[in-house]
Amino acid sequence: MTSAPANPAPSRLRARLRAQLPAALALAPAAIIVLVAYVGAMVWTVRLSFTSSKMLPVFDNVGFAQYQRLFNTERFIFSAWHILIFGVLFIAGCLVLGFLLAVFIDQRVRFEGLLRTIFLYPFAMSFIVTGLVWQWFLNPELGLQKVVRDLGFPNFSFDWIVDQNLVVYTLVIAGVWQSSGLVMAIMLAGLRGIDSELWKATRIDAIPTWRVYVSIVLPMIAPMVVTAAVLLAVAVAKLYDLVVAMTKGGPGLSSEVPAKFIMDNLFERSNVGLGTAAATVLLVTVIAILSPWIYAEHLRPKRGRR
């Protein structure tokens, strides 16, 4: 509650600064968090990747030796392949299923609220819960495979979760189950924003409904598709909990992923140099994939908006 200053010219500036001071102080926690926990920790991680750190950090310089070692580590190469396969199929699966769910729910169906609740509830649950449920449901001895065999298909086989070549796809199934409701919610919001005149116009022109969705509606809700894809991509890079709960990276190395490789090397195998090198590779990959989007969406100056 400052009163008006006595002599205007120089002290008005001072008063302005004094008024700004509490605001600047209020930003201090955020500034400290950004400087220490985000920028500081990131720089520290990158620095450690150029050292020979084992269990405790040392600050020597071994150049790119850890990176050389990393790319000669079978487990990391496997992890990279798995995350690529998982990422492509998971994002595509969620986008397609989420879009279909949104479109079908938008057909003036009955029980819309109930259906939406059913499609989105897995997203409220953790990847740990998701992984444990699917691990049980896909159990070859007592789960889905047994049920279908008992139904009279004794040769039915669905033991992917214990199959080295197929286990990654079970992660995709569980992931799509958990996350496609999110895509549905985002896309449904987009569909609801479309002018109903569009449907009158396309009906008069006798354009088939599916054509309208693919050629007109989809381009109109492209921003929603991009948003959903980015959120899913972030989830892919962070993929850790689901693997830990569902497969523990196995059988063998067949469902290892980079985030787990990093965690294991940092906190269990006392390979801080190698772990931070892998973290740096992950960081560079994420930034390379996301930077065009971050620039276009958030940092590019926008006309008519503040």
Next chain:
Amino acid sequence: MSLALTPAGPKPQHFSVARLGVYAFLAISAAFFLIPLWVMMMTSFKTMDEIRLGHILSLPANPTLAAWFKAWSSACTGLACNGISVGFWNSVRILVPSVIVSIFVGALTGYAMSFWRVRGANALFAVLLVGAFIPYQVFLYPLVRIFSMIGLYSSISGIVVIHVIFGLPLMTLLFRNYYSSLPVELFNAARVDGAGFVGIFRHVILPMSTPIIIVAAILQVTGIWNDFILGLTFAGRTNQPMTVLLNNIVNSTQGEVEYNVNMAATVLTALVPLTVYLVSGRWFVRGIAAGAVKG
């Protein structure tokens, strides 16, 4: 982003094969989404003898709550047999302060960023936003070092600070965007009346923040309850949150696997976010939309 109540899709004709197809697709999808929940619930009410028969989809012949009691109070992690209740209370002790502090810091930061043109605030926001997209693994090791240096490692306060740190981007985004949508005249009028930074926040801004605080609380309660990696890394053995304990119980390799106890423990862990989801309804979707859509 608004969620209109009425469907915008094409108007359906009365009955047609296409209409049947729409419902068939929705029904099959609903089954796909519901079956894991069904399996989880049914298994938790069965006895192990019944589970060994392998009818994973069937109703329990003799429903029993025995697995639930065991999961809650005496399931084993391989180290101890105190059940998942330990984790439940740990999660509560982590959740309450984390949600309150992270929302408060987010509201304060968003308020200072939107109404007060502090120099460097936009740059701060940009870094924060980029930080939200980077996997935790990039920050975790140095943070563990820092936290053990200042004595916060493996303590409740430590994990609370961690949740505040990693919740800050989303919380700031929510509050900054919400405050930017409020009429600036309101703020100017309060300035003219001589109110300062704290006064305006307390008497003008906070009373108008209820909707966004609800959205933030829903996001943080589900997010922090569902967290695994941060609790695993920072909470320490004695404070393990429910997700970590659940994983230890289910994936512990000692003795015979008790699927009914495992599933009961899983349901118990999912109960809090599921309740939040079912009670909050549209607010949950609003939260997703607010968090997902550009600023």
